[in-house]
Amino acid sequence: MNNRNIVLFIGGLLFGFGLAWGGMAKPEIVLSFLQLKDYGLILLMGAASLSAFVAINIVPKFVSKPVLGGEFKPRTRTLSRNTILGAIIFGIGWGLSGLCPGSSLASLGDGPFLQRLIQRFA
Amino acid sequence: MFPLGIYPYIIGGLIIGIGVALVFIMTGQHATQSSFFSSTLSYFSKLPYFQRKTYLDTREWRLYFAAGVTLGAAIYASTFSLDGFWTTKVQLWRIIIGGFLVGFGTRLSSGCTSGHGISGVASLSTTSLYAVITFILFGIVSAQIVRFLGVLP
Numbered sequence: 001m002n003n004r005n006i007v008l009f010i011g012g013l014l015f016g017f018g019l020a021w022g023g024m025a026k027p028e029i030v031l032s033f034l035q036l037k038d039y040g041l042i043l044l045m046g047a048a049s050l051s052a053f054v055a056i057n058i059v060p061k062f063v064s065k066p067v068l069g070g071e072f073k074p075r076t077r078t079l080s081r082n083t084i085l086g087a088i089i090f091g092i093g094w095g096l097s098g099l100c101p102g103s104s105l106a107s108l109g110d111g112p113f114l115q116r117l118i119q120r121f122a
Numbered sequence: 123m124f125p126l127g128i129y130p131y132i133i134g135g136l137i138i139g140i141g142v143a144l145v146f147i148m149t150g151q152h153a154t155q156s157s158f159f160s161s162t163l164s165y166f167s168k169l170p171y172f173q174r175k176t177y178l179d180t181r182e183w184r185l186y187f188a189a190g191v192t193l194g195a196a197i198y199a200s201t202f203s204l205d206g207f208w209t210t211k212v213q214l215w216r217i218i219i220g221g222f223l224v225g226f227g228t229r230l231s232s233g234c235t236s237g238h239g240i241s242g243v244a245s246l247s248t249t250s251l252y253a254v255i256t257f258i259l260f261g262i263v264s265a266q267i268v269r270f271l272g273v274l275p
Contacts, residue, residue, distance in 0.1 A: 001186070007148040008183040012190020013197070014141030015153065015236075020198035022134025023126070027212045028275050034258075034265035039123050040131035045239050047135025048142065052244035055143030056152075066150035075152050075241050077232050079249040086231025087238070087256035089223050094257060095264025097220020098212055100235040101228055102155035104221070105188050109195030115207035 003068055016106045018048070025106035027098025034095050142240060151183065152245075154237035155191070156228035158184040211275050216268070231257075 001009075022044040023029040033041035060072045077083065094100055099107065108114065124131075145153040161181035164172040199207045210217075228234040231253055233242055238257075242250020 004149050005183055005186040008145060008151075008153065009186040009190040011141040011145035011153050012187040012192075013194035014144065014190075015138050015187075016191035016194025016196075017198045018134040018137025018139075018141065018194075019191070020134075020195035021137060021202065022131050024134070025195055026208055027210050027217075029126075031212070031265055031275055034261045035269055036262065036266075038125055040126065040128065043124075043128055043131040044135035044138070045235070045243075047132045048139040048240045049243045051136055051139025052142040052146070052240055053246075055146045056241070056244050057246070059143075059147055063147070066146075067148045070150045072146070072150045073152065075237075075245045075247060075250075077238075077242065077247060077249040079252060082230050083232065083249055083253050084256050086227045086229065087253040088227070088260050090227030090231060090234065091257035091260025092264045093220040093223025093225075093227060094235075095220075095261040095266075096268060097217045097224065098210075098265075099217065099220060100155075100224060101159065102191065102234065102236045104224075105155065105158070105191045106195035109192040109197075110199035110203070110207055111195075112207070112209045114196055114199075115209075 007068065015102070016109055019102060019106045020110045025103045025110050027103075027107075029098075030094070030100070030103065031098040034098070138240065139244075142236075142244070145187075149183075151180070152237070152241040153187055154233070154241050155188075156225075156234035156237055158188045159225060160229055162188075213273070216273070227257075 019025055024044060032038040065071055142153045145151055160172055161177040161184045164177045164181055233250060233253055238250040238253040243254060
């Protein structure tokens with residue numbers, strides 16, 4: 001495992017830990033936001049964006065390149081019909097299931113899957 | 123507005139953001155989620171869609187990142203969490219159909235709740251902002267219709 005992959009793994013640990021702490025791996029919590037009963041998801045997304053904002057926009061003004069080398073890659077996405085059409089399809093599936101890509105990966109860790117695996121083999 | 127309090131959301135969000143920030147400062151990469159599924163399929167499928175350069179270049183670290191996400195959630199459930207591991211009452215058919223739409227939609231849109239919602243918004247991308255507004259609006263409409271039809275939770 002090289003240094004980059006170690007950093008990515010630790011970043012993933014933090015991401016999954018925070019996501020689980022905020023309850024967002026649970027479909028019920030996400031659904032309670034989409035049913036307008038609990039607005040916590042906006043707080044979580046805002047807090048996450050704020051700390052990411054500092055790293056993405058302010059750090060590169062003082063540091064010329066990433067600590068492990070390479071370059072700071074801007075996240076470039078051009079607005080197209082597919083951006084919106086895809087977001088509509090994603091939104092419908094999100095409202096149906098209460099799951100998104102990140103939360104489904106985290107839910108493998110703190111949800112029924114791992115629990116049953118442990119019960120079977122422990 | 124916040125029946126479970128605000129602190130879990132703010133603390134959880136900050137930890138997620140610190141993870142994204144750490145990855146960006148150390149490697150220059152945006153630690154986002156939905157591309158993981160396509161980039162991992164590039165190991166198995168020869169379809170040109172999966173063999174594109176952006177997936178081949180990032181598929182290795184995306185595996186480490188995804189493993190971290192799953193393990194991080196497992197660590198939370200077995201340490202700090204008051205309820206431990208959870209189960210869901212959402213019906214399997216909703217998870218299967220929803221999962222298909224989420225996978226297809228996030229790839230068509232080139233981003234999900236983390237790619238558009240966290241990294242995109244943090245990058246002040248208007249494209250991502252439009253995507254976030256769209257998927258939240260349609261998520262609300264979809265969830266309300268499901269509830270209106272009497273399907274719970």
